[in-house]
Amino acid sequence: MSGLQPVLPSNQAPSTFEYGGGDEISAIVLDPGTSWIRAGFAGEDTPKSVIPSDYGVLEGVEEKGKKYFIGDNDVHSIRPGMEVRNPMSDGIVADWEAATTLWREAITPRLTMALSEHPLLMTEPSWNPPKNREKTIEIAFEDFDVPAFYLAKAGVCAGFASGKSTGLVIDVGASNISVTPIHDGLVLRKGCVRSPLGGEFLSNQIRAYFESANIPLSAHYQVLSKTAVEVGKPAEATYRTFAPGEEPTESYKRFQEERVLTEFKECTAQVWVGPGPLPGNNNPPLEAAHAILSPGGRTFEFPDGYNLVFNSERFRITEGIFHPPSMLTAPNPDPNTTPGLNQLIANAMKDIDVELRQMILNNIVITGAGSLLYGFTDRVNAEIAAAFPAPRVRVMAAGNSVERRYASWLGGSILASLGAFHQLWVSKKEYEEHGPNIVEKRCK
Numbered sequence: 548m549s550g551l552q553p554v555l556p557s558n559q560a561p562s563t564f565e566y567g568g569g570d571e572i573s574a575i576v577l578d579p580g581t582s583w584i585r586a587g588f589a590g591e592d593t594p595k596s597v598i599p600s601d602y603g604v605l606e607g608v609e610e611k612g613k614k615y616f617i618g619d620n621d622v623h624s625i626r627p628g629m630e631v632r633n634p635m636s637d638g639i640v641a642d643w644e645a646a647t648t649l650w651r652e653a654i655t656p657r658l659t660m661a662l663s664e665h666p667l668l669m670t671e672p673s674w675n676p677p678k679n680r681e682k683t684i685e686i687a688f689e690d691f692d693v694p695a696f697y698l699a700k701a702g703v704c705a706g707f708a709s710g711k712s713t714g715l716v717i718d719v720g721a722s723n724i725s726v727t728p729i730h731d732g733l734v735l736r737k738g739c740v741r742s743p744l745g746g747e748f749l750s751n752q753i754r755a756y757f758e759s760a761n762i763p764l765s766a767h768y769q770v771l772s773k774t775a776v777e778v779g780k781p782a783e784a785t786y787r788t789f790a791p792g793e794e795p796t797e798s799y800k801r802f803q804e805e806r807v808l809t810e811f812k813e814c815t816a817q818v819w820v821g822p823g824p825l826p827g828n829n830n831p832p833l834e835a836a837h838a839i840l841s842p843g844g845r846t847f848e849f850p851d852g853y854n855l856v857f858n859s860e861r862f863r864i865t866e867g868i869f870h871p872p873s874m875l876t877a878p879n880p881d882p883n884t885t886p887g888l889n890q891l892i893a894n895a896m897k898d899i900d901v902e903l904r905q906m907i908l909n910n911i912v913i914t915g916a917g918s919l920l921y922g923f924t925d926r927v928n929a930e931i932a933a934a935f936p937a938p939r940v941r942v943m944a945a946g947n948s949v950e951r952r953y954a955s956w957l958g959g960s961i962l963a964s965l966g967a968f969h970q971l972w973v974s975k976k977e978y979e980e981h982g983p984n985i986v987e988k989r990c991k
């Protein structure tokens with residue numbers, strides 16, 4: 548695929564195109580991640596429907612035996628007994644019933660009531676196993692009854708979003724950091740690598756740090772009102788109380804705490820500039836590092852008003868991403884066997900043909916919401932420049948956080964609206980003739 552078309556601004560109607568016998572229909576693009584499910588019309592520049600992948604569920608109610616609570620409003624509402632779950636594990640679907648329900652909900656009624664009239668392009672990670680791929684196409688044709696379907700690699704789509712069909716895509720998601728080499732719009736399988744050092748890992752690092760430093764983590768739903776207090780002074784807040792049996796579940800509490808941890812990542816956490824490990828990280832106390840690491844520090848206020856200035860800690864909690872021996876103690880992946888991001892990039896490049904290497908190094912794309920950490924792209928730049936001292940190494944990361952969050956969706960939107968893409972759709976008729984295995988032959 549070459550010759551990418553410009554994407555429409557969101558205030559312009561989506562382009563329609565001819566599918567099959569001449570009906571003009573917009574394709575739907577669905578990018579299901581561990582944190583968010585992004586859905587919208589091909590040809591648009593942002594997904595119109597973005598819902599959390601976490602959902603609430605009450606067991607033992609209604610005739611189906613369970614009731615789902617999907618979408619920002621519903622999943623955040625306090626309901627006694629409501630568990631909060633996620634259908635994904637390691638970036639791929641683990642609970643098909645929940646995933647199908649969420650995907651449908653992301654599309655109808657948010658985008659259209661007529662799901663069966665729109666071709667559907669979905670994204671998948673490069674490590675999605677064949678049985679999951681077949682199950683996905685089966686859901687598309689048999690549950691959603693779509694007229695045509697395509698399963699596109701998220702890495703390839705993220706490359707397209709930056710106008711690259713050849714390059715190296717570094718995607719920092721919730722479950723994983725993945726590094727995907729692509730060439731002419733196809734993934735180079737032997738170079739696809741990943742490590743469980745994404746946003747969930749970072750949340751665990753922050754939790755571990757708060758626990759070790761006795762920093763109380765409150766969640767927004769727990770606080771009815773608060774008074775401003777000085778830095779480090781105990782919170783003066785009125786907390787919500789619950790009658791016995793009315794308390795939210797532990798999974799709801801953790802989900803709400805995760806919101807605060809994400810706020811901490813957005814506002815306070817920072818990545819050491821590198822190259823090489825954070826100074827003094829393995830040699831506490833860290834006073835020596837304080838002087839080098841932004842001595843002013845950064846204040847973070849918890850939902851109950853408790854606030855602290857964070858100094859070198861905010862670098863220390865992120866360092867495990869690049870240098871796993873620096874992980875804080877937590878239920879972690881094994882720091883001795885888990886590759887850090889530097890190692891991942893080296894592993895991905897190791898088997899790339901020499902002629903291609905230079906082109907790939909010249910087109911490194913950073914994407915995923917987890918990459919929005921302060922200093923992340925600077926560190927990647929520094930590490931890559933140190934590891935590959937070639938004159939033409941170029942690292943690109945969209946300055947616009949929306950593009951970084953939605954890159955895979957946006958690439959899918961571009962792909963599905965290309966004129967030449969028509970021939971790639973798998974039609975319902977082809978699916979009926981060949982069965983779900985057609986996904987292996989047609990969606991490379």
Ligand SMILES: Nc1ncnc2c1ncn2[C@@H]1O[C@H](COP(=O)(O)OP(=O)(O)OP(=O)(O)O)[C@@H](O)[C@H]1O
Binds near residue numbers: 638746808916
């Ligand atoms: N500004 C930010 N800085 C750092 N991390 C962030 C920021 N905003 C969101 N995150 C984290 O990014 C992660 C979600 O990233 P993203 O939306 O790319 O994942 P996903 O595509 O849903 O997941 P996956 O790719 O694992 O399936 C979450 O862990 C979230 O806490």
